[in-house]
Amino acid sequence: xxxxxxxxxxxxxxxxxxxxxxxxxxxxxxxxxxxxxxxxxxxxxxxxxxxxxxxxxxxxxxxxxxxxxxxxxxxxxxxxxxxxxxxxxxxxxxxxxxxxxxxxxxxxxxxxxxxxxxxxxxxxxxxxxxx
Amino acid sequence: xxxxxxxxxxxxxxxxxxxxxxxxxxxxxxxxxxxxxxxxxxxxxxxxxxxxxxxxxxxxxxxxxxxxxxxxxxxxxxxxxxxxxxxxxxxxxxxxxxxxxxxxxxxxxxxxxxxxxxxxxxxxxxxxxxxxxxxxxxxxxxxxxxxxxxxxxxxxxxxxxxxxxxxxxxxxxxxxxxxxxxxxxxxxxxxxxxxxxxxxxxxxxxxxxxxxxxxxxxxxxxxxxxxxxxxxxxxxxx
Numbered sequence: 001x002x003x004x005x006x007x008x009x010x011x012x013x014x015x016x017x018x019x020x021x022x023x024x025x026x027x028x029x030x031x032x033x034x035x036x037x038x039x040x041x042x043x044x045x046x047x048x049x050x051x052x053x054x055x056x057x058x059x060x061x062x063x064x065x066x067x068x069x070x071x072x073x074x075x076x077x078x079x080x081x082x083x084x085x086x087x088x089x090x091x092x093x094x095x096x097x098x099x100x101x102x103x104x105x106x107x108x109x110x111x112x113x114x115x116x117x118x119x120x121x122x123x124x125x126x127x128x129x130x131x
Numbered sequence: 132x133x134x135x136x137x138x139x140x141x142x143x144x145x146x147x148x149x150x151x152x153x154x155x156x157x158x159x160x161x162x163x164x165x166x167x168x169x170x171x172x173x174x175x176x177x178x179x180x181x182x183x184x185x186x187x188x189x190x191x192x193x194x195x196x197x198x199x200x201x202x203x204x205x206x207x208x209x210x211x212x213x214x215x216x217x218x219x220x221x222x223x224x225x226x227x228x229x230x231x232x233x234x235x236x237x238x239x240x241x242x243x244x245x246x247x248x249x250x251x252x253x254x255x256x257x258x259x260x261x262x263x264x265x266x267x268x269x270x271x272x273x274x275x276x277x278x279x280x281x282x283x284x285x286x287x288x289x290x291x292x293x294x295x296x297x298x299x300x301x302x303x304x305x306x307x308x309x310x311x312x313x314x315x316x317x318x319x320x321x322x323x324x325x326x327x328x329x330x331x332x333x334x335x336x337x338x339x340x341x342x343x344x345x346x347x348x349x350x351x352x353x354x355x356x357x358x359x360x361x362x363x364x365x366x367x368x369x
Contacts, residue, residue, distance in 0.1 A: 027142045028133045030252040032179070035146040037244035039153050039176075041237040046157035048233030049224045054162050054208055058169045061200070062153050065176050068188075076183040090289045091297050093188050097195050098304045102311035104200045108207040109318035115211040116321070124225065 032073035040066035051122045053114075057107050064100045068093045134182065142182055149175035160223055162208045170201050187286040326353040 023031065039062060046059030075089030115121055134142055152172035159165040173196045180189035224230050293301060322339055325331045326349075339345045 024143070025139055026133045026135050027139050028252075030248050031142070031146075032183070033248045034245065035150065035179075037241060037248065038150055039172075040244075041241045042150070042153040042157060044240060045233055045237040048236065049230045050157065051222065051225055052162060054204065054211070055157070055165050058156055058165055058204065061169065061196070062156065062172065065173060065196075068192075069176055069179060072180050072183045072185045072188060075185065079184070085292065085296065087285070087288045087292050088296070090185050090188050090285075091293050093185075094191060094289075094293065095297070095300055095304055097188075097191055098308065101195055101200055102307050104203060105311045105315045106318070108203055109315035111207055112210060113318045121211050 029073055029077045033070060036066045036069040036073070039063075039069065051124055053111055053121045053123050053126075054108075056123065057104065057111075061100060061104070064096055068096055071096070138182055142179070145175045145178040145182070148172075149179065163205065166201060166204050166208060169204075170197050173197055173201070184285055185289075187289050323349060323353065326350065327356050 043059045043062035047056050050056055071089040071093045075086055079086040111121060149172050152168045155168040156165050156172060159168060177189040177192040322344060
């Protein structure tokens with residue numbers, strides 16, 4: 001049994017573990033992308049599961065930040081590989097932050113108007129348009 | 132783009148901090164705690180921006196998100212009553228079936244993204260050997276006035292390209308912000324303020340006074356205020 005697994009284990013240690021150690025001590029673009037993907041998924045889970053509309057808005061901010069992280073990581077990557085307009089990602093991020101601020105202002109205004117009329121901030125109680 | 136040394140340590144610290152704070156944002160029972168965890172997640176992401184050499188964006192992130200948007204969130208949390216959720220009278224999450232479906236979807240999303248990233252990861256590091264390591268790239272930058280640090284020209288290039296390639300979107304963004312200001316002011320007005328601005332249908336006024344939300348004295352006071360404002364406006368024109 002042991003002899004059967006030894007070559008496989010050796011291969012694992014040689015390639016995969018080395019790769020992982022390299023990835024941990026020298027994070028590259030893909031690590032940033034993975035962190036952004038995880039942040040995005042956490043935000044999506046928050047939007048889909050929570051009832052409190054304010055927390056849903058906060059989860060949307062989390063999603064937008066994950067997208068920003070992707071933009072900045074690719075911008076840095078393009079800078080080092082000699083991209084033509086490498087700072088375009090950073091410019092785009094500025095616009096995303098502007099839109100997020102406008103969205104938060106309007107959304108929270110809606111929350112206040114809703115609370116004044118319906119006395120609730122739970123999305124499953126706001127079902128006037130539900131068929 | 133390969134980080135090494137202390138940069139990689141800081142990368143893992145801030146990445147884990149952002150993920151944990153994001154999870155706690157979604158899980159926290161108290162909405163104020165949620166907001167505070169979101170602030171720490173945003174600050175950690177700003178630190179990752181600094182690691183990526185985008186100091187300007189990190190500053191904007193701290194100023195706009197943490198300084199502006201999150202303060203707005205905290206004010207709104209104070210204005211509406213979220214006590215029921217806190218006192219465990221209300222469910223935190225949706226019905227179990229919906230929660231299960233949502234978590235399955237999020238897990239599927241993570242697996243799909245991981246698969247896509249791993250598929251294309253070898254191409255990201257294609258010519259890693261040819262690229263200059265971080266220290267050499269740093270040495271090419273201009274020295275700061277004190278001589279102990281280097282100034283990156285990144286912010287300058289972002290500003291230049293914002294006005295060179297993004298001038299039209301920049302103007303559109305300013306119009307969007309104006310619309311957001313007007314919209315949020317309109318949405319957050321009370322019926323008394325609407326009455327003072329003479330912006331309510333008379334039928335709605337009678338309905339509101341019948342419902343007891345507006346007393347006749349308040350309606351008269353609003354009319355008097357409006358008349359006074361019209362007087363001032365007429366005098367300023369003559």
